[in-house]
Amino acid sequence: MSNEMNREDLIKVILMGLENAGKTTIVDVLTDKIRFNQLTPPDMSPTKNIERSVISERNLVVWDFGGQEVYRNEYLADPETYLRSISFAFYVIDVQDYYRLFNSIMYFMTVLPIIVRNSPDAEINILFNKTDPNFDPTKKNLKQMFLDKVESFIQGHKKSIKIFDTSIFNLNSIKSAFNHVK
Ligand SMILES: Nc1nc2c(ncn2[C@@H]2O[C@H](COP(=O)(O)OP(=O)(O)O)[C@@H](O)[C@H]2O)c(=O)[nH]1
Numbered sequence: 001m002s003n004e005m006n007r008e009d010l011i012k013v014i015l016m017g018l019e020n021a022g023k024t025t026i027v028d029v030l031t032d033k034i035r036f037n038q039l040t041p042p043d044m045s046p047t048k049n050i051e052r053s054v055i056s057e058r059n060l061v062v063w064d065f066g067g068q069e070v071y072r073n074e075y076l077a078d079p080e081t082y083l084r085s086i087s088f089a090f091y092v093i094d095v096q097d098y099y100r101l102f103n104s105i106m107y108f109m110t111v112l113p114i115i116v117r118n119s120p121d122a123e124i125n126i127l128f129n130k131t132d133p134n135f136d137p138t139k140k141n142l143k144q145m146f147l148d149k150v151e152s153f154i155q156g157h158k159k160s161i162k163i164f165d166t167s168i169f170n171l172n173s174i175k176s177a178f179n180h181v182k
Pocket residue numbers: 017018019020021022023024025026041042043044045046047067129130131132166167168169
């Protein structure tokens with residue numbers, strides 16, 4: 001890890017969620033590696049472990065937590081290394097992935113208390129990602145299903161949570177979700 005990444009004045013932002021939710025693509029938007037609305041989604045390989053990106057102009061360091069199960073277990077087993085001093089946590093859900101919705105709910109309910117315990121001041125955000133302009137959510141509304149399942153759980157944690165619909169096909173939707181991060 002370079003010295004820049006260790007700078008203590010940087011605001012720590014984390015992205016968590018299952019693999020394939022679109023976390024790394026979001027980092028690429030925030031770091032201006034993707035500058036135009038995509039006509040087809042970029043082809044990406046799964047993130048190994050954690051990748052950190054510094055956005056110097058905004059004083060941010062973004063931790064992209066690879067979502068594969070082996071890595072997920074590693075973070076949860078050692079939260080003091082990974083989940084401390086977080087200012088903003090973004091939990092990313094693929095609203096088009098019906099078959100893994102339940103898995104994503106379970107992971108959210110597992111990580112939220114650990115984040116809150118290790119970073120009590122962290123602001124929690126949920127991104128309903130892949131809400132593409134041409135995607136019709138009325139058939140299976142995964143966003144509503146997710147919220148229904150976690151509602152009372154969130155209330156139990158007395159945290160107010162910000163919610164955003166995002167898509168790589170609308171870069172502004174992603175940038176706006178991070179506007180309040182400073
Ligand atoms: N349809 C659609 N696909 C997306 C979107 N964002 C990312 N993807 C695709 O989803 C796949 C996984 O993205 P990636 O960023 O690697 O997910 P990660 O595993 O959470 O880091 C890639 O093929 C991306 O191109 C989106 O908003 N809509």
